Amino acid sequence: MTGERVTGLRATTGAGVRALVTGLGGELGTRVALLLEARPEVEAVSGLDIEPPRRYLERTDFHRVDPRDRARNVAIVREFEPTVVVHVGTYEPNARCSPKAAVERTEAGAIGVLGAAAECPSLERIVLRSGIEVYGRGRGAATRPDESVPPEPTTPFGHSLLHAERVAGVAGDVADVPVTALRLAPVMGPHFPSPLGRYLRLPAVPVSATSDLPFSLLHQEDAAEAIVAAVFAGHDGPVNVVGDGAITASQAARFGGRLPVPIAGPAWWAARVLAEVAGSPVPDHVRELLVRGRTADGGRAGSVLGVHPRWDTIDVVKDLFQWAGVTYVTFGDAAEEVA
Amino acid sequence: MTTATGALLRRRIDGTFAVDPWGLDAELVELLAPAARLRWDIDVQGALALPGGPLALVANRRLGLSEPWVVAEAVRRLGGRHVRWVGIPDVVPVGPGLRRLGGVLDRPDEIAGLLRAGEVVGLSLGREPARRHHAGALHPEVLAPVVETGAKVVPVAVDGRELGRRWRVVVGEALEPAVHPGPLAVADLAEQARAAVQHLLDRL
Numbered sequence: 190m191t192g193e194r195v196t197g198l199r200a201t202t203g204a205g206v207r208a209l210v211t212g213l214g215g216e217l218g219t220r221v222a223l224l225l226e227a228r229p230e231v232e233a234v235s236g237l238d239i240e241p242p243r244r245y246l247e248r249t250d251f252h253r254v255d256p257r258d259r260a261r262n263v264a265i266v267r268e269f270e271p272t273v274v275v276h277v278g279t280y281e282p283n284a285r286c287s288p289k290a291a292v293e294r295t296e297a298g299a300i301g302v303l304g305a306a307a308e309c310p311s312l313e314r315i316v317l318r319s320g321i322e323v324y325g326r327g328r329g330a331a332t333r334p335d336e337s338v339p340p341e342p343t344t345p346f347g348h349s350l351l352h353a354e355r356v357a358g359v360a361g362d363v364a365d366v367p368v369t370a371l372r373l374a375p376v377m378g379p380h381f382p383s384p385l386g387r388y389l390r391l392p393a394v395p396v397s398a399t400s401d402l403p404f405s406l407l408h409q410e411d412a413a414e415a416i417v418a419a420v421f422a423g424h425d426g427p428v429n430v431v432g433d434g435a436i437t438a439s440q441a442a443r444f445g446g447r448l449p450v451p452i453a454g455p456a457w458w459a460a461r462v463l464a465e466v467a468g469s470p471v472p473d474h475v476r477e478l479l480v481r482g483r484t485a486d487g488g489r490a491g492s493v494l495g496v497h498p499r500w501d502t503i504d505v506v507k508d509l510f511q512w513a514g515v516t517y518v519t520f521g522d523a524a525e526e527v528a
Numbered sequence: 529m530t531t532a533t534g535a536l537l538r539r540r541i542d543g544t545f546a547v548d549p550w551g552l553d554a555e556l557v558e559l560l561a562p563a564a565r566l567r568w569d570i571d572v573q574g575a576l577a578l579p580g581g582p583l584a585l586v587a588n589r590r591l592g593l594s595e596p597w598v599v600a601e602a603v604r605r606l607g608g609r610h611v612r613w614v615g616i617p618d619v620v621p622v623g624p625g626l627r628r629l630g631g632v633l634d635r636p637d638e639i640a641g642l643l644r645a646g647e648v649v650g651l652s653l654g655r656e657p658a659r660r661h662h663a664g665a666l667h668p669e670v671l672a673p674v675v676e677t678g679a680k681v682v683p684v685a686v687d688g689r690e691l692g693r694r695w696r697v698v699v700g701e702a703l704e705p706a707v708h709p710g711p712l713a714v715a716d717l718a719e720q721a722r723a724a725v726q727h728l729l730d731r732l
Contacts, residue, residue, distance in 0.1 A: 328619070329618045329633065329635070330618075331633075331635055331637045331638055331641075332550050332551070332632065332633060332641075333638070333641045334641075335637065335641060338637050399621040399624065400620040400621065400623075400624040402551055402624055403548070403550075403551055405549060434548075434549070435548060435549040436547065437547055439543065440543035440544075440545075440547065441543070443541070443542050443543030444542070444543050482551070484549040486644070488644065
């Protein structure tokens with residue numbers, strides 16, 4: 190996954206694209222499938238996940254399967270014969286499942302799906318949803334790394350993403366196809382399951398009293414569009430996708446009218462327990478972000494994918510707090526609207 | 529209270545002030561400017577019109593405590609740009625605090641990223657605590673990202689006593705970026721930059 194191995198998709202030669210989307214049950218996976226369905230070059234879309242898609246998909250063939258069920262995953266991939274695998278099935282701890290399940294699903298899903306895809310003669314490229322968590326935030330680590338900085342993850346989520354990148358790299362080498370690893374900034378948006386989003390929406394937000402460093406975000410729409418752009422770009426190698434600008438945790442809390450509570454040392458333990466009780470568990474990578482910040486240089490996304498995030502980090506935070514409440518519609522109103 | 533002061537206070541309270549990805553809080557630097565003027569009386573001379581775009585300032589230092597702040601304050605007064613001084617420790621709470629004022633880590637990728645973003649990066653020559661007007665050594669590796677990004681190098685001479693208030697900053701003419709990047713170009717540029725700073729110090 191290091192050279193510039195770029196090949197054209199069948200679409201460029203007139204044949205149809207057969208896209209296999211993993212992680213279809215997530216907001217991102219569903220949105221990617223919707224965008225792929227809208228492309229005339231895409232002949233067929235098939236999707237896998239343990240949960241059903243979050244929207245109605247017109248021409249996507251959905252398979253409800255646990256990523257840890259390797260035999261079923263392999264069988265589905267072989268039968269579908271994808272030309273491109275869009276591996277969105279990398280699970281963030283405490284987003285849709287527990288940290289343990291997230292690691293297990295990410296690792297097993299990568300091996301099962303990408304391993305099987307590598308053996309399909311039809312395969313032309315792989316696109317992987319990774320994250321800037323792979324760079325890690327250890328002492329002295331680059332503040333705003335670009336893709337040339339070697340990954341040194343410091344959290345379980347970062348290790349899990351790097352493992353998926355390595356599996357995808359091996360699969361790409363075996364199949365001799367380009368692998369685009371999209372290292373997304375923390376993705377957020379309305380209805381997007383995110384432990385960071387939940388945490389920042391608490392009424393009182395514990396923040397670091399000694400190290401309130403900035404982080405960058407990526408809107409869910411920009412993330413989905415970057416993934417689809419990568420399907421058609423065929424770049425071989427990692428690409429950071431990051432919204433412009435940055436914000437600190439205390440700023441983000443105040444943006445939403447929340448009360449930032451500066452804490453340090455052992456108080457983090459109590460804060461994490463209280464946040465979990467309040468329905469917002471704080472996995473290690475979120476705690477690291479709150480204390481050490483997390484940004485990356487997203488310049489390459491524009492040059493190799495032709496995409497530039499439309500929402501900057503401040504816009505993403507505003508969107509998080511402007512999340513409209515549920516509007517209850519009576520049966521009479523709904524029937525009138527349908528008529 | 530004026531409208532501008534009211535707006536500033538509102539931004540500090542509701543969190544809508546800007547912090548860049550490296551941690552610089554430009555508004556905080558402006559707020560601290562009066563305190564800087566009380567501490568340092570800075571006389572700026574030389575090529576006062578700094579070139580636009582990415583720049584690497586190379587300055588001498590004795591103990592190195594005041595020099596980064598003196599040069600940063602001088603450059604801010606000249607054109608409103610903020611110097612990102614390289615070499616802060618990544619230790620809480622000092623590191624994050626210095627980042628707010630423009631400090632960055634001493635890493636080639638950090639310097640390269642800042643220059644790609646069009647920032648002004650401050651690089652220090654080796655410490656010379658015993659010799660007042662002497663430009664210390666400059667390790668060529670520090671300038672590798674400068675050559676890589678094609679940024680201009682501006683020599684700067686700083687003169688003053690650590691416990692005193694009066695400081696002089698002399699800004700030299702920008703050195704042109706290397707035509708053919710490579711280890712030799714980096715070594716040549718490092719020697720040119722050090723010699724240019726020494727030349728400015730000799731004229732003090």
